[in-house]
Amino acid sequence: MTQYRFITRNRRGKWYDTLTQAQAQANAIGAGFLDGAGNFVPYRGTVLELRERAPA
Secondary structure, three states: OEEEEEEOOOOEOOOEOOHHHHHHHHHHHOOEEEOOOOOEEEOOOOEEEEEEOOOO
């Protein structure tokens, strides 16, 4: 299963099981925000990190 998190210059987000969850929580670390239409807008320098989680 792929997990997602956003990284900024100074902070790292938690790992989330869906990209949608990671995008929704990105504002908490200053990585970006959801606009009025629900589209994710990352701030400059934001990096999306992915990892494969081992099956349980």
